[in-house]
Amino acid sequence: MDLNTRAVHVVNQPFDHGSWPLSVPLVQSSAFAFSSADELAGAMAGPDGRYVYSRRGNPTVRALEQTLAGLEGGAGAIAFASGMGAISGVLLALLKPGDRVVAQRCLYGGTFAVLSDLARRYGIEVVYVSGDEVAEFEEAAVHPAVRLLVLETIANPTGQVADLPGLLAAARRLGVTSMVDNSLASPALCRPIELGADIVVHSTTKYLSGHSDVLGGAAVFADDALRRKVWPRTVELGACADPFAAWLTLRGIPTLPLRMREHCANAAVLAERLAGRSDVTAVHYPWLAGHPSYATARKVLAGGGGLLSFELAGGREAGRAFIERVRVAKLALSLGGVESLVTHPASTSHRELDAEALEAAGIGAGLVRMSVGIEGVEDLWGDIERALAGEGGEDPGGWGHLSLLLG
Ligand SMILES: *Cc1c(COP(=O)(O)O)cnc(C)c1O
Helix, strand or coil: CHHHHHHHHHCCCCCCCCCCCCCCCCCCCECCCCCCHHHHHHCCCCCCCCCCCCCCCHHHHHHHHHHHHHCCCCEEEEECCCCHHHHHHHHHHHCCCCCCCEEEEECCHHHHHHHHHHHHHHCCEEEEEECHHHHHHHHHCCCCCEEEEECCCCCCCCEEEEEEHHHHHHHHHCCCCCEECCCCCCHHHHCCCHHHCEEEEEEEECCCCCCCCCCCEEEECHHHCCCCCHHHHHHCCCCCCHHHHHHHHHHHHHHHHHHHHHHHHHHHHHHHHHCCCCCCEEECCCCCCCCCCCCHHHHHHCCCCEEEEEECCCCCHHHHHHHCCCCEEECCCCCCCCCCEEEEEHCCCCCCHHHHHHCCCCCCCCEEEEEECCCCCHHHHHHHHHHHHHCCCCCCCHHHHHHHHHH
């Protein structure tokens, strides 16, 4: 069925009352009661038995897992407490000292940090490749210790789109397990398992939940045997999804394709207009002609996504001033929610880096990252134009509702 249909008709459990709820019930219980010792013991055998204890499985969490597996075209999924829970969980479940990982150079900061930590403390070697060239990956992957290839569908903040079809096919040929972080594309724009990935990981905090009100993560597996292998390790780690977090994520999923169309349409308009300005020296958006990943993006993605970054001619000072002047967009980390957010890495997340170190990280001193939301595009453009002109605008929402709550 069409993705629009699959997203709306999320998986639901049977409900024996002659009718059933349209929304997935929230089963907010840590444990489940049994009437016989043998039944309780039998339920502890694996990931798919009766529910025993919510770290091992929960009906609301399982509904999310089945929904995500359905959207990504996987055989099964495991939901986690956060995207980093999913990524760390998969890495710790699959790797042992002496193993080697081949990873894309431009990686999410948290993934880079966990790989660096595994390398330092557990003797796991990490080899970085561009993500654009199959031959470069093949050269790195022929070593017998290589276990895992780590890629991202759309990298942040460069907008690089890895050559997934080429790299995933090469990994299959060489017997290397592949893991693709699909958080920025979401299954609405790309389904890496259809392109040959073994594991897709998500920060469901981002587009899948979509409303900036929940943290969550997931790993989706092409082959159910791999899920069964990873599952016991994740139960040990305890980074499991909470039922309410899973419920909120399920609450977001039916509108994912709809939201994603709007994110993509808004971002494409803003990218095009920003590229035409003289005070903007570069725009990084994969759907924009001239981006290094343009051809790959058109092949791999169904749209350019909602993440956009651009370099201001005025450098560090201009970037800092811009993020403080916008009013419709908010100054915040994270991405993928309905509201537009901006950050300026050189004066926030990367402020310890000097000009040289910033350049090595591929981040210009005047680079602004924008997670484009689903507001009216002319309001977003007006906000950007005013902030670039050095004017502040009007805050459309503010925090009036918070003062109601807090008195
Ligand atoms: C946010 C993010 C993560 C981490 O997810 P959390 O839910 O914050 O733990 C991982 N990968 C990508 C690409 C992200 O954007």
